[in-house]
Amino acid sequence: MLATLRNRRPGRKAGRRRICVAAALSALALGLAPAAQARSPADDGWAFYGHDAGGQRFSPLKQVNTANVAGLKLAWTFHTGDIADGSKGPRSGLETTPLFIDGRVYLTSAFNRIIALDPVTGRQLWAYDPKIDIRTWYGDGLINRGVAAWRAPGHGKGACGLRLFEATLDARLVAVDAATGRSCAGFGRDGLVSLRDVPSYQPGPYHMTSPPAVIDGVVVIGSAIDDNTKVAMPGGVVRGYDARTGALRWSWSPLKPAPNQNTGAGNAWSVMTVDPKRHLVFVPTGSASPDYYGGLRPGDNKWADSVVALDSRTGRLVWGFQLVHHDLWDYDTASSPLLAEILHNGKRVAVVVAANKTGFLYVLDRNTGRPVFPVEERPVPASDVPGEQSSPTQPFSVGLPPWPRNRWSPTKSTA
Numbered sequence: 001m002l003a004t005l006r007n008r009r010p011g012r013k014a015g016r017r018r019i020c021v022a023a024a025l026s027a028l029a030l031g032l033a034p035a036a037q038a039r040s041p042a043d044d045g046w047a048f049y050g051h052d053a054g055g056q057r058f059s060p061l062k063q064v065n066t067a068n069v070a071g072l073k074l075a076w077t078f079h080t081g082d083i084a085d086g087s088k089g090p091r092s093g094l095e096t097t098p099l100f101i102d103g104r105v106y107l108t109s110a111f112n113r114i115i116a117l118d119p120v121t122g123r124q125l126w127a128y129d130p131k132i133d134i135r136t137w138y139g140d141g142l143i144n145r146g147v148a149a150w151r152a153p154g155h156g157k158g159a160c161g162l163r164l165f166e167a168t169l170d171a172r173l174v175a176v177d178a179a180t181g182r183s184c185a186g187f188g189r190d191g192l193v194s195l196r197d198v199p200s201y202q203p204g205p206y207h208m209t210s211p212p213a214v215i216d217g218v219v220v221i222g223s224a225i226d227d228n229t230k231v232a233m234p235g236g237v238v239r240g241y242d243a244r245t246g247a248l249r250w251s252w253s254p255l256k257p258a259p260n261q262n263t264g265a266g267n268a269w270s271v272m273t274v275d276p277k278r279h280l281v282f283v284p285t286g287s288a289s290p291d292y293y294g295g296l297r298p299g300d301n302k303w304a305d306s307v308v309a310l311d312s313r314t315g316r317l318v319w320g321f322q323l324v325h326h327d328l329w330d331y332d333t334a335s336s337p338l339l340a341e342i343l344h345n346g347k348r349v350a351v352v353v354a355a356n357k358t359g360f361l362y363v364l365d366r367n368t369g370r371p372v373f374p375v376e377e378r379p380v381p382a383s384d385v386p387g388e389q390s391s392p393t394q395p396f397s398v399g400l401p402p403w404p405r406n407r408w409s410p411t412k413s414t415a
Helices: none
Strands: 002-007 019-021 072-078 099-101 104-108 114-117 124-128 148-151 162-167 172-177 192-194 213-215 218-221 238-242 248-252 273-275 280-284 306-311 317-322 338-344 347-355 361-365 375-379 393-397
Touching: 148 213, 213 273, 273 338, 306 347, 361 393
Parallel strands: none
Antiparallel strands: 002 019, 002 072, 099 104, 104 114, 114 124, 148 162, 162 172, 172 192, 213 218, 218 238, 238 248, 273 280, 280 306, 306 317, 338 347, 347 361, 375 393
């Protein structure tokens, strides 16, 4: 279900009422300022998963404020109808973040349908159905977090001038015309590109849930992998495809093959952010498989559980910073890397803010990946599980306080 709220102000004409699509917004604390993004003062859209390319999740709109937010009323409700209760397959969930571009709302359903709505009335304008098999046991159930949008230079308002990209649960990349909902015929085969050509591909355990990132005419795709089911899983390759043709431009693997390693995953299942000025895509990666035992994957397992910066044009690794060494706790980098600028030692510094399930925030220089605030490698308790070789240290962000308490005992807790 998608609901919108109307700000009803006395004397305001119906033709000039604005509709605010309900969206989750977050503000970055600790003195971090919004990143310098190419943004129009009149920008009232939501063109990326996180509002802008850097994932700020900040809207410049001011019509709804602390003085009138209590007066918001429900304007309309839209039901996708794509619901599964789990009795005949996986359960469904609505996790889409709608985009608002050129006066239209675009969202996805749990069954990977792409839907366009009139933002004023909630009326469906069109729907595209990639026809996935909803009975397949995808590891995360039937969910999708939305689409990415790309405006083809020189195409204007022609067919597929603005196209929407979706990565489906059954591992396909879809390109549709935002105006009509029809497949972009020049992309792949009839608007579809298979993402299944990875070693050890398994339908269901290898799937996609998050929107791609688009930068420099390249559609960048990660994957979701059932990394807690067995040792040998598909690798978490990140790939870049030509946004016009669907041709593979590059690929990058977070885990490099080694003779003493038996593992997989390290995949980027969460949302990536991009910096067009620097031609960088920032990739959050998850745990190597299996999640809770690393005896068959000795070492730090780079670049699992990391934030990495890739050159959007070639896929070359520019820098990487590992948030958890030799993960034994499923401490994926679940949060999207956030791009911001801060005033540090009298200078404005472009940074990447990375959060982890440990509760630490890491503020990294956007060009180099080096910590802006201190990070210390501190000794941590060793594992007593037979065959396990846990990391002797972990990176502690000491320049910023952890968000939650991160040490507990049976009698008391300390920060």
